[in-house]
Amino acid sequence: MSPASPTSSSSSASHASHASPSPLASHDSEEAVALARGDDAYERIRHDVLTCVIMPGAVVSEAELMRRYGIARTSCRVALVRLVHEGFARAIPRQGYRISPITLADVEEIFTLRAQIEPMAARLACGNVDTELLQRLDEACEAPFADKPIDHQIEWFLRTNRKFHLTIAAASGNARLYRTLAGLMDDMARLVSLGFGVQGVRPRIEHDHESIIGALVTGNAPRAEALARQHIETFLQQTKEHVFASLSASGTWLPYLSIADLRK
Known part of the structure; x- marks a missing residue:
């Protein structure tokens, strides 16, 4: 039998390459x-x-x-x-x-942890964080959306506020701190959505961001740390007040009502 020609070999290889994929x-x-x-x-x-x-x-x-x-x-x-x-x-x-339900104890626990790790993150981030990026995020956080539904305003706030705080955490150089704060910010989203969303108001804390950025720009680590702690304490009071109001308004029927229902 004569050996296969180069053409036939090439044809066989081409046919094999187009064969059906294996079951695996x-x-x-x-x-x-x-x-x-x-x-x-x-x-x-x-x-x-x-x-x-x-x-x-x-x-x-x-x-x-x-x-x-x-x-x-x-x-x-x-x-x-x-x-x-x-x-x-x-x-x-x-x-x-x-x-998982939300209680006032959840508010206290989440903010207690934030008050421990975020001031540390701000201190460690001095000299390492991109302050121009923080400024852009702060401006985005403050962007007016008066013509948009309150749910849209709150979701935009949550997204930009999260990026602001996690940018500082990333610049701290502590990966575990970053991961912990990322989880807390997810927990925060539910607190803000329930508290502020039901009450139909947008959080107003952006000026705190400006002060923190100022301290980071000048490299004043102790001041950045103190301002971060003050910022969290201020937002704690706002959030606790609004979550309490939402839980009080809903009574035991909260699981069965939407935020829109609770605003009525």
Whole structure:
């Protein structure tokens, strides 16, 4: 038998390269798609938990969430497992999942931790932080949105305020401090959404940011530390007042009402 010609060898190789993917490759691809869908479901549901679109204390079922977000059961379970792990929900046998409630004790605990780590972050960030970036974030935080719904104003505030504080934390050079504060800022989002969102007012603390930036620009670490602590103490009083008002107005029915309902 004569040896195969170069042309036939090339043709065989070309045919092999266009062959159907192996079952293993197909399985890996399906897993990647499933993971991506689970991540997307988690991000969407988590956003609504943090902004109190899904109210604290509410009991939700997998079937309800699947309908609401147009997701499959597997994606829904991935999202819920992650939310439980983060402490934003807990499983209730034969009922579903309860979204973690908010209490005044939560306000105290979150702000107590912030008061410990953020002044330290401000002191460590002196000489390392991008103060021009902080200035831009502060200006964005103060941007007027009088023509927008209050929910939009609060969500914008939460996003820009979070970036402001985490920029300082990142410049501290302490990765654990940064991760801890990032978690606290997520907890803060629920406090602000419930307290200020129900009351229909936007937080007014941006001038504190200007003072902190001024201390960081001049490299005055003790002053930056003191101003960061003062800022947190001021916002604590505002937040506690508004959360208390929202909880008082809702009574025991808070889990069953939306923020819009509670404003009526």
